[in-house]
Amino acid sequence: MxxxxxxxxxxxxxxxxxxxxxxxxxxxxxxxxxxxxxxxxxxxxxxxxxxxxxxxxxxxxxxxxxxxxxxxxxxxxxxxxxxxxxxxxxxxxxxxxxxxxxxxxxxxxxxxxxxxxxxxxxxxxxxxxxxxxxxxxxxxxxxxxxxxxxxxxxxxxxxxxxxxxxxxxxxxxxxxxxxxxxxxxxxxxxxxxxxxxxxxxxxxxxxxxxxxxxxxxxxxxxxxxxxxxxxxxxxxxxxxxxxxxxxxxxxxxxxxxxxxxxxxxxxxxxxxxxxxxxxxxxxxxxxxxxxxxxxxxxxxxxxxxxxxxxxxxxxxxxxxWKNKGPMTKLKGNYDAPIISHNLAKFKPSYSSWSNDMNIMDFANDDDFSSSWQSHRDIKNPWWEVDLGQEKAFNMISITENNSNITSYTIEYFLNNKWHKLLDGNNNGKVKIHRFKRVYGNKVKITITGAKNTPSIAEFGVYNERD
The missing domain is CATH 3.20.20.80 (Glycosidases)
Incomplete structure (x- = not known):
């Protein structure tokens, strides 16, 4: 002491x-x-x-x-x-x-x-x-x-x-x-x-x-x-x-x-x-x-x-080489750093039909080189994570290896029902969404548009401090 x-x-x-x-x-x-x-x-x-x-x-x-x-x-x-x-x-x-x-x-x-x-x-x-x-x-x-x-x-x-x-x-x-x-x-x-x-x-x-x-x-x-x-x-x-x-x-x-x-x-x-x-x-x-x-x-x-x-x-x-002073201005079209603990990491996950061995667990295994991949026959594939108990969160990240996903809906589960959180149409490999804090014990993404068979390398759920 x-x-x-x-x-x-x-x-x-x-x-x-x-x-x-x-x-x-x-x-x-x-x-x-x-x-x-x-x-x-x-x-x-x-x-x-x-x-x-x-x-x-x-x-x-x-x-x-x-x-x-x-x-x-x-x-x-x-x-x-x-x-x-x-x-x-x-x-x-x-x-x-x-x-x-x-x-x-x-x-x-x-x-x-x-x-x-x-x-x-x-x-x-x-x-x-x-x-x-x-x-x-x-x-x-x-x-x-x-x-x-x-x-x-x-x-x-x-x-x-x-x-x-x-x-x-x-x-x-x-x-x-x-x-x-x-x-x-x-x-x-x-x-x-x-x-x-x-x-x-x-x-x-x-x-x-x-x-x-x-x-x-x-x-x-x-x-x-x-x-x-x-x-x-x-x-x-x-x-x-x-x-x-x-x-x-x-x-x-x-x-x-x-x-x-x-x-x-x-x-x-x-x-x-x-x-x-x-x-x-x-x-x-x-x-x-x-x-x-x-x-x-x-x-x-x-x-x-x-x-x-x-x-x-x-x-x-x-x-x-001579230092010419300030460089070209950053465009600023990038997100602030992620600094918080990923609540979804290693938690139980579920999905629609997966492609062969690329099952749902690869989307939250803390390894960006592996991915969950949907089966090609699923029209609107979904993936969800069970946080185990009700958690507060105000940010979600979706990381792909190939930029196939073009539109999606994210929901959270609270009081025995799903609530729509947001619709996304980010075409980047890393899609980051910050929003007003919500509470839930599950989070789900449903993919509504994709250029090719969609996959997710890592899905993150965070509760950033105010």
Missing amino acids: KNKTITTFFTLCCLFISAFTFAQKAPKQLVELQQDFIDLRFGMFIHYNIPTYMEDDWPDPDASPEIFNPDSLDCEQWAKAAKSANMTYGCLTTKHHSGFCIWDTKTTDYSVMSSPLHKDVVKEYVNAFRKEGLKVMLYFSILDIHHKIRPGLITPEKVQMIKNQLTELLTNYGKIDALIIDGWDAPWSRISYDDVPFEELYRLIKSIQPNCLVMDLNAAKYPKDALFYTDIKSYEQNAGQHIAKDENILPALSCYPIQQNWFWKPWFPQQPVKDAEKLVKENIIPLNEAHCNFILNVAPNRHGKIDANALAALKKIGEL
Whole structure:
């Protein structure tokens, strides 16, 4: 009980300080923040953490803090290098998957303050980048193998630890323009947005710094056609995630390392980095034209500096490419991010006749690669989900893999009868409907028009907070 009281007091103190610090800056509308972000065009990702001092990007999660020992940490060099490439911001890995914190945290001893450096790297970084007039962003991993924040081991105490760490990062270092979050509801991390509740963390972040964008690197799971659990659609090129340049209407981010790996390796000084001209012509320019900000990772070495070959490439980029300022305005014809728990996920479902094995359960199995598919002989197919008990909800999403459905009716079941909720005629792959809150224990979609045999990859029912 004593520990819980201390934790609560700590969080309240941080929130009070933060509220005082940022009260004078009025919150912007999300669409303004999204436009501001893509207008930045080009930035520096900085993977620097305990993996720098081992040969794996996912090192031993119990490696001693003693190995984190740069003899000439130079964040000012990083900032000047970013400036030389005409970058506008930086983003530093405050905590990667192995759980080592490179700031002065009160949540764990597994941090830079237990290392020979004994210096707050986040503070050094933000000060150096701001000195050069650059914006500041932070990377944070939810997956934390050292502290056993991993599948099957999530507890309320560990969720509170995450909240406390984010509170520190958003309270003690001034204005943070964005958080890039990783290791959360990705197929490889297997920590869901229910295990570590997305909406709780999202609202915590916004309560401390309302103008801080939340970007989750979740493109491995969620479709490119809507903002699922992120303010910015984010793509990791090394993982085979690429934006559809001709189709994209969403504010987006694409990340890519200038070296072979994200974290520094002993052979990097002798290994050629990616070609500056190609990075400009094949990444910065075409991505910017597609409402996409490009972030190029540059990994500092074990001394705490950027290698000469990477410095030279950055300077060359700056000679080849000039930042022309704000990009084309976002059209704004996309929906606000989905941030709430999906009430329909894994609940019992029913449907009209299905096509072979593609039965009703595939429409709410939390897997966008599988689908319920109607049998071709059904004229007006239907699908429904049983929420188990009466639930409040005010949003529904229907995700297809093929944009076949053209019109439909949605109903909800309450007091032993069906009530019509809405008629839809959205032709997109992801159809999102927000409406005044209703209550029901079942939800049903009846498809009244389709270009071909209809199917549903995922059906979502949500109760967004007011």
